[in-house]
Amino acid sequence: MMLGDGAETEAIEAFVEQQFGGDAVIQLRSIRTGGDNNQKGGVYENFFAVAKICEIVASEDNLADFTLSAQEFSYVDDLCLRQRSNNTKTNYQAKNSSGDAARWTPTHAERFARQTVIDRDFHRVDTSNQVLVVSCPSMAEANRHKISQCGRASFRCEYFPYFPASVQLIFGEDTVRENLKVICGSDDVSTANAVFTLLLGVWHSAQAAARLDDLVRQARHISKPDLFLGLDPTPGPPPPWLTGLCSQYAGLELHIEAGRYVVTYRGLSIAMKVEIEAQMPAALATAQTLNQVLSYLMLQAAPELAN
């Protein structure tokens, strides 16, 4: 169902009023309004959303099975992750705070419980989880202890650090960096940051329920060059003409890196897509100098970079 769908909102309100009373509807509406006003929370929430995208993209084969949405009409509304194959819905409330805003209280317990009922009986999911995400590790630990006393295995608290910039997040949170390494096929931090930025951009544009395979497809479409080659099968061996070319010039070497054929010469690294001609291109066959060869190879990247 789409975010902002008026019919669904009304239906949820009717359900909530029936289940919990009119005050519960007022409470639900106030949660939605609060979500619109919190700009600082936006950075934290969006970085968490993209980190969650990276986690799933790096570890799951069937990305179409996952849908992510933000600010649904919900008691736990910052992020909602659905997995279709097992009919699971996980809702996240993100709090960039080490103070009271992030502290587990009976209000959280009540909201989490109500959302569980809505997920089960209105959205008809088999499994509903509610997660409080906080930016303070000691607060997360204290919250976990309190939650354990609720006796609800489907409630939990997670720690996710706040950083104001993606570069800082990548340097500061190993899990995010490891997931980006899988996606990029490289541990180069400039590439990792570019991928994170691309995913953040498509996430910003989505902001409604988005399938993860669609998000990745959109990000790859605007990635020039394609920085997501860690998601593709390992390239096969280069064509014989390319290995033969490299053997013609002392110091000209070839290896596979981050899903590309990379030709190196005395410090120069030229990266090429692996979809290249099976036979030596005519323009290379007539090249008479190493300079001409290198220029030709460099130019092979151009089509991928076109607007």
Place this chain on the structure above:
Amino acid sequence: MGTPEAHRRFASCADEGAKNALNTLLESTREPSAYRASMTDIGRQLGRIVDGSIPIGSKCLVVATAEDADYLAAGVIESLRSSRDILAAIFWNNHYPLNNGSIAPVVHRYLQPGYQDADYLVVVKSIISSSCVVRTNILALIEQTSPKRIFVVSPVMYIGAENALRDEFPPAIADLFEFVYFAVDDYRTKTGEVRPGIGGQVYQLLGLEDQPARTGFMPQLVKTLMAL
């Protein structure tokens, strides 16, 4: 927009020579050869300022994009090399806009053998607007090097670009930054071009068709260092 001059504030290190050089640059936008010469001269002047901050005998890694290598970076190198080991790192970035800013992924790169041992990074850029390219190229090097300082050197910067670049990085890295520039401009078009800036898009002004990553352009500096 107002007059271009109204949108420019000169840095304290910009003497009359630097101001004249920036004016000459803006007057050369129709002649690539004159523009190149002017950019090289600005590089020499910026390099002389950096020269005063880097100990003699140090190993410096000059970092530049492929379009800046033969002009701005060449001028900086000229001013630094008489009493230091100078190495070069040249990047072919593909810089383009997104709905949430811009990115400049590295397509090809030249890293002069031994670059990892540099004591100082001197990151040279003809114009710093969003700081996206400078950020990307520092990231591409920072984990392979252990610099004592990172000089970010540019004729012109857009207002706020210095703080924006510092804010991107963890403090341990940002604290290494030292900015050297001649002018700060406070006007930017909707497409991100700083005005008066350096007079327009640097590729065309230097006589290049487009970004070097898209044309396969190889700077002479790289050819020389590879003994090609």
